[in-house]
Amino acid sequence: MTTTATTTGQTVLDARGVTMRFGGLTAVRGVDLTVRSGEIVGLIGPNGAGKTTFFNCLTGLYTPTEGEVRYKDTVLPPTSYKVTAAGIARTFQNIRLFANMTVLENVLVGRHTRTKEGFWSAVLRGPGFHKAEAASRARATELLEFVGLAAKADHLARNLPYGEQRKLEIARALASEPGLLLLDEPTAGMNPQETRATEELVFAIRDQGIAVLVIEHDMRFIFNLCDRVAVLVQGEKLIEGDSATVQGDERVVAAYLGEPLENDPGAAEAAEVEAAEAHADTPHDTAAGKENDR
Amino acid sequence: MTTQTTTPKTPDTPAPGSPTGLIGIPAPLGRALATGGGALTVLSTFLAWTWTDAFPGDLTVYGYPGGLQVLVLIAGALTTLLGLASYGVKGLRWLVPAGADAALKFAALGAFATTWYTVIAISAQLGGVVNLEPGGYLAAAVTLIALLGALALPFERPEPDPFDPDDTGWDKARHRAAQNWATVKAALAGTTPRPRKPLPTWAEILVIVAVLALALTVFTYGIGTEYDELFVGFLITAGLGFTALHRTGLITHISELTARHQNTTVFGAFLAAALFPFTQTDDQYATIGVYILIFATVALGLNIVVGLAGLLDLGYVAFLGVGAYAASLVSGSPSSPFDVHFPFWAAVLVGAAASLVFGVLIGAPTLRLRGDYLAIVTLGFGEIFRITANNLDGTSGPDVTNGSNGIAGIPDLKILGFDFGTPHDIAGFTIGRFANYFFLMLLITAVVVLVFRRSGDSRIGRAWVAIREDETAALAMGINGFRVKLIAFAVGASLAGLAGTVQAHVTYTVTPEQYLFAGTTPPNSAFLLAAVVLGGMGTIGGPLLGAALLFLIPNKLQFLGDYQLFAFGVALVLLMRFRPEGLIPNRRRQLEFHEEADAPAALGKTGA
Numbered sequence: 001m002t003t004t005a006t007t008t009g010q011t012v013l014d015a016r017g018v019t020m021r022f023g024g025l026t027a028v029r030g031v032d033l034t035v036r037s038g039e040i041v042g043l044i045g046p047n048g049a050g051k052t053t054f055f056n057c058l059t060g061l062y063t064p065t066e067g068e069v070r071y072k073d074t075v076l077p078p079t080s081y082k083v084t085a086a087g088i089a090r091t092f093q094n095i096r097l098f099a100n101m102t103v104l105e106n107v108l109v110g111r112h113t114r115t116k117e118g119f120w121s122a123v124l125r126g127p128g129f130h131k132a133e134a135a136s137r138a139r140a141t142e143l144l145e146f147v148g149l150a151a152k153a154d155h156l157a158r159n160l161p162y163g164e165q166r167k168l169e170i171a172r173a174l175a176s177e178p179g180l181l182l183l184d185e186p187t188a189g190m191n192p193q194e195t196r197a198t199e200e201l202v203f204a205i206r207d208q209g210i211a212v213l214v215i216e217h218d219m220r221f222i223f224n225l226c227d228r229v230a231v232l233v234q235g236e237k238l239i240e241g242d243s244a245t246v247q248g249d250e251r252v253v254a255a256y257l258g259e260p261l262e263n264d265p266g267a268a269e270a271a272e273v274e275a276a277e278a279h280a281d282t283p284h285d286t287a288a289g290k291e292n293d294r
Numbered sequence: 295m296t297t298q299t300t301t302p303k304t305p306d307t308p309a310p311g312s313p314t315g316l317i318g319i320p321a322p323l324g325r326a327l328a329t330g331g332g333a334l335t336v337l338s339t340f341l342a343w344t345w346t347d348a349f350p351g352d353l354t355v356y357g358y359p360g361g362l363q364v365l366v367l368i369a370g371a372l373t374t375l376l377g378l379a380s381y382g383v384k385g386l387r388w389l390v391p392a393g394a395d396a397a398l399k400f401a402a403l404g405a406f407a408t409t410w411y412t413v414i415a416i417s418a419q420l421g422g423v424v425n426l427e428p429g430g431y432l433a434a435a436v437t438l439i440a441l442l443g444a445l446a447l448p449f450e451r452p453e454p455d456p457f458d459p460d461d462t463g464w465d466k467a468r469h470r471a472a473q474n475w476a477t478v479k480a481a482l483a484g485t486t487p488r489p490r491k492p493l494p495t496w497a498e499i500l501v502i503v504a505v506l507a508l509a510l511t512v513f514t515y516g517i518g519t520e521y522d523e524l525f526v527g528f529l530i531t532a533g534l535g536f537t538a539l540h541r542t543g544l545i546t547h548i549s550e551l552t553a554r555h556q557n558t559t560v561f562g563a564f565l566a567a568a569l570f571p572f573t574q575t576d577d578q579y580a581t582i583g584v585y586i587l588i589f590a591t592v593a594l595g596l597n598i599v600v601g602l603a604g605l606l607d608l609g610y611v612a613f614l615g616v617g618a619y620a621a622s623l624v625s626g627s628p629s630s631p632f633d634v635h636f637p638f639w640a641a642v643l644v645g646a647a648a649s650l651v652f653g654v655l656i657g658a659p660t661l662r663l664r665g666d667y668l669a670i671v672t673l674g675f676g677e678i679f680r681i682t683a684n685n686l687d688g689t690s691g692p693d694v695t696n697g698s699n700g701i702a703g704i705p706d707l708k709i710l711g712f713d714f715g716t717p718h719d720i721a722g723f724t725i726g727r728f729a730n731y732f733f734l735m736l737l738i739t740a741v742v743v744l745v746f747r748r749s750g751d752s753r754i755g756r757a758w759v760a761i762r763e764d765e766t767a768a769l770a771m772g773i774n775g776f777r778v779k780l781i782a783f784a785v786g787a788s789l790a791g792l793a794g795t796v797q798a799h800v801t802y803t804v805t806p807e808q809y810l811f812a813g814t815t816p817p818n819s820a821f822l823l824a825a826v827v828l829g830g831m832g833t834i835g836g837p838l839l840g841a842a843l844l845f846l847i848p849n850k851l852q853f854l855g856d857y858q859l860f861a862f863g864v865a866l867v868l869l870m871r872f873r874p875e876g877l878i879p880n881r882r883r884q885l886e887f888h889e890e891a892d893a894p895a896a897l898g899k900t901g902a
């Protein structure tokens with residue numbers, strides 16, 4: 001395993017004034033966010049708020065128009081693979097596995113930054129190569145056991161059911177031994193049991209000393225899980241605080257429902273859940289909040 | 295007039311639940327006809343099929359099959375065997391782990407097609423069916439009976455999906471055609487074989503040896519076919535016969551075996567290939583052998599670039615050219631401007647290094663491009679190489695390559711006193727010049743296979759495949775995409791350069807016209823890519839098989855003449871339509887455990 005639970009408080013991620021413009025559209029506007037080690041931080045906001053774009057800025061898929069991102073006090077270059085090498089790993093909102101590789105191979109690819117064997121080492125196959133390969137495989141198998149996919153190591157990634165594809169993405173991200181894990185809607189498309197299992201998984205990851213920043217539309221999931229929640233609305237950070245603060249804030253509810261509300265927001269939410277349940281074929285227990293992005 | 299039911303019916307839709315055949319003969323009778331027809335087919339090959347030996351291959355002798363009859367004999371024997379196996383005859387069950395019926399159809403079709411092709415060829419060439427002897431008529435009749443019998447065997451029909459009553463006539467016709475096609479496909483489809491009984495290791499290795507020996511025999515036979523008709527017959531019999539074996543599930547079992555004993559198989563395959571020159575009495579077919587080997591080796595190198603890393607390189611033959619030119623310039627050839635004669639090992643290093651440099655020079659600016667752009671740029675660079683080689687002739691530019699005349703008179707190699715230019719006697723066999731080079735080229739092939747296997751199954755190989763599968767995700771996993779792609783490009787280039795150094799000596803002369811984008815003689819960039827795609831991307835066997843076929847077919851079928859490229863194009867289109875994964879599909883595809891259960895697709899949302 002990696003490190004034991006590090007001292008809480010060290011700043012892992014420090015994003016300062018991140019702004020992303022696409023032509024005339026400002027998808028992210030001056031967002032500051034810090035994540036400290038041992039923390040699970042949630043990022044919520046209505047569809048199109050810029051959450052995924054913000055993630056892409058953090059991980060170097062996009063070069064932010066303004067602002068900088070620091071990981072443990074070093075400014076990150078806006079290059080995807082360098083960010084991963086530095087210690088930030090991520091999953092994708094629309095699953096991006098290597099579909100025609102096996103489950104194990106997917107995780108082994110995740111080990112890329114933590115192994116060194118190059119072309120010549122592969123062709124010559126000295127003892128060092130075999131040792132490194134065996135170690136990689138052992139670590140990958142361990143991670144598959146951790147997420148519960150060890151039995152399917154030899155299956156092709158694309159043949160996994162949906163929920164397991166998401167788990168595999170997490171295992172693949174963990175293989176790069178990150179200090180910070182970014183999860184983009186890890187429970188989208190999952191049933192309540194699977195969501196619960198994912199919750200446990202995220203806690204287990206945190207307990208290994210990995211900080212987690214998670215985007216999710218499932219409010220119950222977010223408020224169960226997160227030490228802190230930031231709300232993004234139209235590219236700007238509206239509010240940040242613990243679950244109670246965010247849940248009680250009228251502006252958040254207004255941002256989700258589109259208009260200010262004078263009465264109790266909880267009642268409005270309950271009404272909405274009822275409406276959603278009326279539409280759904282399979283009755284599921286109280287899935288509070290908005291889960292519209294499937 | 296009875297009431298019109300709304301449920302539409304195709305004429306031959308059977309009652310559900312009772313599987314029937316494509317043809318309305320009762321299944322037991324069909325099975326008997328197929329088996330008996332197969333046996334009679336074997337018999338008929340011992341009769342004379344025509345009265346004159348104007349048709350090649352000695353089809354006039356009683357009691358001794360010749361030429362095309364041998365192929366029919368094999369197909370007939372296979373039909374008989376599968377027919378007997380379909381009765382559940384003891385001792386033949388190992389032959390059909392996935393059931394015999396679908397295989398029987400293909401075997402009968404093979405016997406039928408080869409026979410009828412022969413009979414028609416005789417009639418057409420000699421002017422009329424009067425030239426057939428009774429044996430020919432008998433063969434034609436019994437193979438037809440066997441085929442009809444086989445087609446009457448029952449199979450699981452696909453669920454018919456109902457017509458939309460609002461369809462226009464054209465739509466209905468299309469719908470019906472699609473339905474019929476699905477039915478035919480189901481009739482010929484195979485099933486998953488039952489699991490293999492484990493054998494002792496020595497037995498498994500014996501099986502592999504037997505399979506390799508068979509492969510060598512088939513290949514040697516194909517390469518040695520002396521006239522067009524025999525080669526066409528060979529292609530028909532081999533193609534359909536192989537498909538039949540595939541349907542029995544035997545091939546699946548054998549590939550499991552070879553996967554278990556990978557090193558043994560690879561070693562055995564090289565041994566079998568090395569035995570090839572010993573099966574030949576003169577150097578004629580060794581020539582074809584060495585050219586196939588050069589072509590196949592370069593195709594395998596390209597497979598690293600295209601099959602593993604997914605980089606579409608349309609100018610790959612240029613790297614072969616760079617290697618060949620580099621080796622020829624230092625070979626001591628009189629037309630080389632450099633008056634040096636390097637030993638072969640040094641020439642190999644020079645050739646591979648020159649290709650490597652050229653590969654990096656081309657790759658560094660272009661590999662930042664994705665997809666189609668890379669293809670176009672590499673195509674351009676391939677042509678630039680050829681035209682430059684053409685112009686470095688002393689008039690249009692400095693005199694380096696001797697222009698369109700090329701570097702001629704490249705001397706034969708001498709390694710450790712072994713002269714590649716003269717025949718040698720080894721164990722009673724005479725090994726000629728081309729056979730000598732065949733062995734040398736086989737060594738180079740071994741190097742390329744080794745590099746392909748080892749790099750493919752390692753950190754760098756996984757990075758290549760990851761880039762091919764999803765470049766964005768690969769980058770997010772910490773893979774330096776540009777660097778990894780450049781390595782693939784450089785490795786591919788060096789391997790082609792390696793092959794080029796041998797090619798220069800085999801062909802005596804190196805000219806720019808050997809390195810076209812597309813031409814009638816392989817290797818050229820288009821044929822190389824075709825060999826990879828035809829054989830199977832990302833595999834080792836695929837490009838080797840694809841290159842052998844693509845070399846032999848134009849070489850053997852001289853009558854195609856000017857239509858060769860056209861036929862090639864049509865064949866490629868058909869292949870892409872019906873078997874896009876190539877003749878030898880990737881191992882990864884064989885790992886699909888849940889082929890029928892639709893895999894959940896990732897959300898179709900845009901954005902990373």
Ligand SMILES: Nc1ncnc2c1ncn2[C@@H]1O[C@H](COP(=O)(O)OP(=O)(O)OP(=O)(O)O)[C@@H](O)[C@H]1O
Nearest residue numbers: 022027045046047048049050051052053054293901
């Ligand atoms: N590459 C791009 N080019 C132009 N516009 C983009 C690009 N990527 C995102 N956008 C826009 O930026 C805005 C924010 O999108 P983003 O995907 O970040 O939202 P989100 O908060 O993740 O929403 P969701 O909850 O639906 O996932 C949207 O209006 C989107 O159309």
Ligand SMILES: [Mg+2]
Nearest residue numbers: 051052053093
């Ligand atoms: Mg998003």
